[in-house]
Amino acid sequence: MAARKRVFDLLRTINVATCQCPAHSHTGNFQVTHSTLSKDYAFEIKCSTVRYGLGVTKEVGQDLVNLGSKNVCVMTDSNVVSLSPMKAVLDSLTKNGVNYKVYDKVKVEPSDSSFKDAIKFAKEGEFDSFVAIGGGSVMDTCKAANLYYCDPNAEFLDYVNQPVGKGKPVTVQLKPLIAIPTTSGTGSETTGMSVFDYEEINAKTGIAHSALRPILALIDPLHTLTVPxxxxxxxxxxxxxxxxxxxxxxxxxxxxxxxxxxxxxxxxxxxxxxxxxxxxxxxxxxxxxxxxxxxxxxxxxxxxxxxxxxxxxxxxxxxxxxxxxxxxxxxxxxxxxxxxxxxxxxxxxxxxxxxxxxxxxxxxxxxxxxxxxxxxxxxxxxxxxxxxxxxxxxxxxxxxxxxxxxxxxxxxxxxxxxxxxxxxxxxxxxxxxxxxxxxxxxxxxxxxxxxxxxxxxxxxxx
The missing domain is CATH 1.20.1090.10 (Dehydroquinate synthase-like - alpha domain)
Incomplete structure (x- = not known):
């Protein structure tokens, strides 16, 4: 049965991919139909632009200049703020004349309370772009701050996944976010996920939408040398x-x-x-x-x-x-x-x-x-x-x-x-x-x- 199912899945894929123009529609048009629309028939691949290389962090200032950024919100945590990855980011911003403000209070394994504190910081600035430098907690926090900064009238639970929140789709335009991971694990630099501990239920939940994805992930292996x-x-x-x-x-x-x-x-x-x-x-x-x-x-x-x-x-x-x-x-x-x-x-x-x-x-x-x-x-x-x-x-x-x-x-x-x-x-x-x-x-x-x-x-x- 498993082999038969794979054959039919392949035929469906070929059918969708086959050219349907008059010149070619007579070939390869396998009539394998869905008996119900309750199942999906397609997938799509979305991810951030990825740039990988030793020392690539030094390019972030130029990237922000290329974006036309004038005032950048840089988010990190209390550990990374004093380490060489953060120094590399700020040196690049300073060298390229990019104004910035630093938020270094991101909580490792963030909660709704720590998200709200970061959101408050973002809303108090006039930011036109965001940079996250740290692990998954930093990147997830920065995604949420960007979202609620760009939709200042939204209630916190509006975008949180159901059934905890309302799970509303993101329709506002977010600011550019560049992610620079310092750990090797979460992959948050390429995803539209933002995860946090919801204290009311003592469990994690999150926000999931492709709009949250960073526009650019700078993958710099030099940062991993300081990981305990x-x-x-x-x-x-x-x-x-x-x-x-x-x-x-x-x-x-x-x-x-x-x-x-x-x-x-x-x-x-x-x-x-x-x-x-x-x-x-x-x-x-x-x-x-x-x-x-x-x-x-x-x-x-x-x-x-x-x-x-x-x-x-x-x-x-x-x-x-x-x-x-x-x-x-x-x-x-x-x-x-x-x-x-x-x-x-x-x-x-x-x-x-x-x-x-x-x-x-x-x-x-x-x-x-x-x-x-x-x-x-x-x-x-x-x-x-x-x-x-x-x-x-x-x-x-x-x-x-x-x-x-x-x-x-x-x-x-x-x-x-x-x-x-x-x-x-x-x-x-x-x-x-x-x-x-x-x-x-x-x-x-x-x-x-x-x-x-x-x-x-x-x-x-x-």
């Missing part, structure tokens, strides 16, 4: 899950409903042939460079390759989407108790990359039946010999592959290592259920009982 060990580990596992979830997401032809207007096609559209290219690239890069980049922070080849992989994963997730690992991670991070990882300050926090990874073995055991071949291929790309493996073993093979990376890089023994126990599971499930945008991208539907078991199976993982 645990930040490199957790950021790398964020790439890991981005690639695996996008690769195994529901096929775009199975996602529905089809939009009434192409402008309404969602940001997350399901796996597709182009996003799969990026996912495969990332999995291969992880196999070759992930452990090297952590254990040898001065290995410029490894750190550069991980930096590029993060951006490529962003292209993939920004169009295909992520599913259960991320949907479950949001309440895991939002309900943190006393867990304080090394390299992340003194306040309790479960870094995003850790939160998404801890359930990954259970998730891919659960989803493997949807497409065993893809799950086995993912394991192979990550370095596992699958020559003697059966389709029925796909979930276990991929889960064991993931566990091997987690063990090698020192990830603790499941949710219990972060302070969670069996009594916490109902609260975590409650926080996952509103993540409709993510859960429906999973290749198999889930019940509340399924989510409960995935979390229970993740309490201890080794």
């Amino acid at each position: 060990r645990n930040v490199a580990i957790y950021s790398g596992f964020d790439i890991f899950c981005h690639a695996l979830e996008s690769f195994t997401a529901i096929p775009y032809t199975e996602r529905g409903p089809a939009p009434e207007n192409p402008a309404l096609r969602p940001v997350y559209q399901g796996s597709n042939p182009i996003s799969d290219v990026w996912s495969r690239f990332c999995l291969q890069a992880l196999h070759k460079y992930f452990t090297r980049s952590v254990n040898n922070p001065d290995d410029i080849e490894a750190r550069s390759s991980m930096h590029l992989a993060a951006t490529m994963a962003g292209v993939g997730i920004g169009n295909a989407g992520v599913h259960l690992c991320h949907g479950l991670a949001y309440p895991i991070a939002g309900n943190v108790k006393t867990y304080v990882p090394e390299d992340y300050g003194s306040e309790p926090i479960i870094p995003h990359g850790l939160a998404v990874t801890v359930t990954a073995p259970a998730v891919f055991r659960f989803t493997a039946a949807s497409d065993p071949d893809k799950h086995l291929e993912a394991a192979q790309l990550l370095g596992t010999d699958i020559s003697a493996k059966k389709q029925a073993d796909a979930g276990k093979v991929l889960a064991d592959t993931i566990l091997g990376y987690m063990d090698k890089l020192g990830i603790g023994n499941g949710l219990s290592s972060m302070g969670y126990n069996i009594e916490d599971i109902p609260k975590l499930v409650k926080g996952a259920l509103p993540q409709h945008r993510l859960l429906k991208i999973a290749p198999v539907p889930q019940s509340e009982e399924d989510l409960t078991k995935l979390l229970e199976d993740s309490l201890t993982i080794y």
Whole structure:
């Protein structure tokens, strides 16, 4: 059945792509019709312009001059503001005569409160462009600040994803935003996603619209040389899950409903042939460079390759989407108790990359039946010999592959290592259920009982 379905999907693709002009419409016009319009039939690829290279940050001032920028809002966090990446940005702006103001209060793992503080700062300036220099938290915060600066009368929940907010489409014109990532993980520099902790429900949610995408991402591997060990580990596992979830997401032809207007096609559209290219690239890069980049922070080849992989994963997730690992991670991070990882300050926090990874073995055991071949291929790309493996073993093979990376890089023994126990599971499930945008991208539907078991199976993982 799976092979037959792939044949029909290919015929549909050929039918759409075939020239329909009178001279050619008599050939290649396979009459494979949709029995219902409840499923989509197309995907589209959107991403930021990407410029990659050692030292490319020095060009940002010229880019802003080329845009005609007169007054720039530069956003960062309290750590990056004193590091060399920030100095490189400000030196370039000063050299090119660009006026700017700096907001350095971005919160790592931002909340609705920290978003609102950044939005207030933006609204108090007369900015014509934005620059985000930092990790995913900085880029996501800057996207939100840009949006609400350009729509000053909007209520905060107007653009927040349903069912938490109203999920309104963005119709205002945003200011140009240039993103300069300093970590290798989120891929936020290429996506239309802005994620935050919504304090009222102790879970993450976000804003999703293509208008939020930065117009330019400057990918400068020099910035990765200052990233601490645990930040490199957790950021790398964020790439890991981005690639695996996008690769195994529901096929775009199975996602529905089809939009009434192409402008309404969602940001997350399901796996597709182009996003799969990026996912495969990332999995291969992880196999070759992930452990090297952590254990040898001065290995410029490894750190550069991980930096590029993060951006490529962003292209993939920004169009295909992520599913259960991320949907479950949001309440895991939002309900943190006393867990304080090394390299992340003194306040309790479960870094995003850790939160998404801890359930990954259970998730891919659960989803493997949807497409065993893809799950086995993912394991192979990550370095596992699958020559003697059966389709029925796909979930276990991929889960064991993931566990091997987690063990090698020192990830603790499941949710219990972060302070969670069996009594916490109902609260975590409650926080996952509103993540409709993510859960429906999973290749198999889930019940509340399924989510409960995935979390229970993740309490201890080794």
